[in-house]
Amino acid sequence: MAKPLxxxxxxxxxxxxxxxxxxxxxxxxxxxxxxxDQIESAVKENTGRELAIEGDIALSVFPxxxxxxxxxxxxxxxxxxxTPFAQVDGVEVRAQLMPxxxxxxxxxxxxLAGLRLNLQQNAKGMNNWTDLAGDExxxxxxxxxxxxxxxxxxxxxxxxxGLEITDAQLSFQDAVSGARYQLSDFSLTSGAIxxxxxxxxxxxxxxxxxQPELHANIGLQTTLTLTESLRxxxxxxxxxxxxxxxxxxxxxxxxxxxSSHIALDLAADTLxxxxxxxxTLGMVIGAEVKGSQLTKNPQFAGNLRLEPFNPRNLIxxxxxxxxxxxxxxxxxxLSVDTAFTASTKRAALSDLKVLLDDTALTGxxxxxxxxxxxxxxxxxxxxxxxxxxxxxxxxxxxxxxxxTVGTAELPMDLLRSPDVAGTVRIEKLIASNLRSEKVKVxxxxxxxxxxxxxxxxxxxxxxxNGNIGLDARGKEPxxxxxxxxxxxxxxxxLKDLMGDDKILGTANLQAKLTAKxxxxxxxxxxxxxxxxxxFEDGMVNGINVAQLLREVSxxxxxxxxxxxxxxxxxxxxxxxxxxxxKNGVVTNDNFxxxxxxxxxxxxxxANLVKESMDYRVRVAIVGTLEGQGGExxxxxxxxxxxxxxxxxxxxxRFRVELDKVLAxxxxxxxxxxxxxxKKREAQAKAKxxxxxxxxxxxxxxKLEEKLKKYKR
Numbered sequence: 001m002a003k004p005l006x007x008x009x010x011x012x013x014x015x016x017x018x019x020x021x022x023x024x025x026x027x028x029x030x031x032x033x034x035x036x037d038q039i040e041s042a043v044k045e046n047t048g049r050e051l052a053i054e055g056d057i058a059l060s061v062f063p064x065x066x067x068x069x070x071x072x073x074x075x076x077x078x079x080x081x082x083t084p085f086a087q088v089d090g091v092e093v094r095a096q097l098m099p100x101x102x103x104x105x106x107x108x109x110x111x112l113a114g115l116r117l118n119l120q121q122n123a124k125g126m127n128n129w130t131d132l133a134g135d136e137x138x139x140x141x142x143x144x145x146x147x148x149x150x151x152x153x154x155x156x157x158x159x160x161x162g163l164e165i166t167d168a169q170l171s172f173q174d175a176v177s178g179a180r181y182q183l184s185d186f187s188l189t190s191g192a193i194x195x196x197x198x199x200x201x202x203x204x205x206x207x208x209x210x211q212p213e214l215h216a217n218i219g220l221q222t223t224l225t226l227t228e229s230l231r232x233x234x235x236x237x238x239x240x241x242x243x244x245x246x247x248x249x250x251x252x253x254x255x256x257x258x259s260s261h262i263a264l265d266l267a268a269d270t271l272x273x274x275x276x277x278x279x280t281l282g283m284v285i286g287a288e289v290k291g292s293q294l295t296k297n298p299q300f301a302g303n304l305r306l307e308p309f310n311p312r313n314l315i316x317x318x319x320x321x322x323x324x325x326x327x328x329x330x331x332x333x334l335s336v337d338t339a340f341t342a343s344t345k346r347a348a349l350s351d352l353k354v355l356l357d358d359t360a361l362t363g364x365x366x367x368x369x370x371x372x373x374x375x376x377x378x379x380x381x382x383x384x385x386x387x388x389x390x391x392x393x394x395x396x397x398x399x400x401x402x403x404t405v406g407t408a409e410l411p412m413d414l415l416r417s418p419d420v421a422g423t424v425r426i427e428k429l430i431a432s433n434l435r436s437e438k439v440k441v442x443x444x445x446x447x448x449x450x451x452x453x454x455x456x457x458x459x460x461x462x463x464x465n466g467n468i469g470l471d472a473r474g475k476e477p478x479x480x481x482x483x484x485x486x487x488x489x490x491x492x493x494l495k496d497l498m499g500d501d502k503i504l505g506t507a508n509l510q511a512k513l514t515a516k517x518x519x520x521x522x523x524x525x526x527x528x529x530x531x532x533x534x535f536e537d538g539m540v541n542g543i544n545v546a547q548l549l550r551e552v553s554x555x556x557x558x559x560x561x562x563x564x565x566x567x568x569x570x571x572x573x574x575x576x577x578x579x580x581x582k583n584g585v586v587t588n589d590n591f592x593x594x595x596x597x598x599x600x601x602x603x604x605x606a607n608l609v610k611e612s613m614d615y616r617v618r619v620a621i622v623g624t625l626e627g628q629g630g631e632x633x634x635x636x637x638x639x640x641x642x643x644x645x646x647x648x649x650x651x652x653r654f655r656v657e658l659d660k661v662l663a664x665x666x667x668x669x670x671x672x673x674x675x676x677x678k679k680r681e682a683q684a685k686a687k688x689x690x691x692x693x694x695x696x697x698x699x700x701x702k703l704e705e706k707l708k709k710y711k712r
Contacts, residue, residue: 033057043074047132049085050075068092071114077128080120085128089114089167108161115168115186123175160193168205179211195228198236209248216244231267238262251317256280269294273302281317283309299343306336308355327388333357345370352379359384369419377422385430410518415472416448433496435459448473455483462488462507478516479523485509490535505538505575513581524584524608531586534576545570545598545619548656549641571595577602584608588615597622604645613652615645 036053043051055070073087094108121127168186173179186205193199203220222238242256260276271291278285289302311331315322325331338352348366355361363379426439436459444451448471455466462485469480491504513529516522547564554560577591584607591602599622604615619641647653 047074049077055090067094076118076120077131079122079126080128083118084116085118087114087116088112094161109164110160110162111164112168113166115165115170117168117170119170119172121172121174121176125176162192163188163190163201165189177211180209182208184208190224193224193226195226195230198223198225198234200224207244209246212248213246214244214248215246216242218242229267231265233264233266235260235262251281251319254280269296282313283307297343299341301339301341303339304336306334308333308335310334323389324391325389326392327385330357330388357388372419373417374419375422376420377424379422379424381424381426381429383428384426387430387433410472410477412472412477412518415445415450415470415477418445420445420450429457434493435496436464460489460493462486464488476516476522477518479514481511481513481515481529483511490538500541502541503535503538503575504541505535505572508534521609527581527584527608529581530578531581532576532578534574535572536574538572538575540570540572540575540593542568542652543570543645543654544568545600545643548643548654549619549621551656570598572598572600581608591615591617606649611649613646613649617643617645619643 033056036057040051040053043049052073052075053069054072056068057070058068069088069091071087071089072091073084076083076085090111090113092109092111119127119129165186165188169182169184170186171180171182171184184206187203189202191200201220201222201224205218207214207216207218219241220239223234223236225234225236226232238258238260240256240258242254245253257279258277261274263272263274265271269292271289271294273287273289273291276287276289278287284307286305286307287302289300291298291300293299311334312322315331322331333355334357335355336353338349340350341348346366346368347370348364348368350364352361352363352365360382361379363377365377365379366375368374368376421444422442424439424441424443426441427437429436429439436457439457441455442451442453444453450470450472452466452468455464455468457464464483464485466481466483468483471478471480486508488507488509489505490507491501493507494503495501509531510533511529511531513527513531515524515527517526544564544566547566547568550564572593572595575591575593577588579586579588581587586606586608588605589603591600593600593602599620600617601620602615602617604613606613606615621641641656644655645652646655
């Protein structure tokens, strides 16, 4: 028993004694500084550069196997100046010797002080570091394969006392572009680093650049945990701080604060980012992200939150003017909350909740194919007033008779590219001062063909239904419109839309139109199609036909008409007609209006390009004299009175064509006189004929009496 124990002790102690003796011999007989010249010569021979070791080389062996260097510099490549390519003020590396025997690497604090790395590219595009890399083609592939596929055993334990990099600097100058970049005041410190145990890291540096200009201080603090398998990495309590200024940033001065917890699992190929919060430009963004199949087919899912903030302040910080809006309080508050999924090919937002001022948007939105720009959506808005976000209306009205000049043109390339399909529903909508409810708009676009259908809404007591198309495949876009209004109170609609309710009543309108052109002017010039209208139980404002007829009647009599306090309007029970539109000119030949007093028929045209009209109306006084001014128009009963409506849309003019009225009146009088004369002639002839007959009867009677006497 004793003998085997002695053998075992000898086997253990012998290597230790041998190593101890070897270490003592190295310390006594070897001075690393004796090899300074050889090291410098070897570097010169292999790189062509000067290596200068200015400080002492200190070597320690037991219990730490360590190396300490003072200032060391490596010369620059030929043609790049005298400034050293690289320089370091001090390096210290130490490892415990005894644990190495058990494949355990226990390193002390790794220290690197005063690193200076000078990277350059000259005017010919050559740089000062390629020559140090050597010829990659000269490396034996077998060596790389052995390293990757070798069967040697790895380390059982890795432990590092810490990292301490101080006062490091890296610069790059490009003589081709004149760009200069510099990373300075670089420092990296850490606690003890051991596999499976958390380690605190603190990284700080300053970045400066001139193309574009940038000055920034960056700091990163985190707690790193690396598992023994080296397959799981955790960055806990991560905090990134950036304070910068310069033209490279979206704002003159930027402050950014980011915090998160990151877990990367290389074995499972997953990533988890939790408690992410980004604060910058007055915004606070929070997120939770999970990733899978990172190296094969990256997939991400999570939640994103944008806390309420003021978009106006963001626009001002970005140095941009706030768009002119009718409501100066609009765009004052915005928040977003959504779930999301994403990959390299597609992305989707679900459970989307957006609050903009007083409007709530919910629904889902997705890009099903980035390459094809395939967009799908199903969105709901509770209430929105679009007019708040548009420029205020012009104070001065356009010049009378002048056609509106359109300048905005459609972006044809943009219209041809998207693949879009979706639906938008709006509970209450105000647009162009028009108020509607239960709005539903279906939108589809593919291959340059865009369709808005169905487009439905409830408005002003009635409903709207539309089918709008746009074909952008050709040189010019082609529009098609098939729209209708059913049982709509047209007066309030016109009042809200145009500020003037020229027509009141219940309206039914239909239009089927086509047009082509990239701007409003072209669309008006090429507008073609048909339209029909019918208004019931209403009124036309701006013209009192009865008053115009009374004026005609007074002139015919040579009388002066008394002032009237009646409204400048004309009642009607029904008003209808249809129109044909050709190249922006609307022609109607079957206008018909009926009221208790009047029957109105008309025909004419309206030029949408010139915004002018020329219309002739025939007004007849009907037999029923109840209603608007009927009693005063007794003498015009039976006459058809021409009325001309002409001028511009903004200032229409109404004129009764008196000469035609007088001609009609004179003709009526002449016809009446002729009729009276004929009547009198007929009466006289009848009297004469009666007298003749009476004479005949009397003579006959007398003759018969005489004959009787003779017979006696």
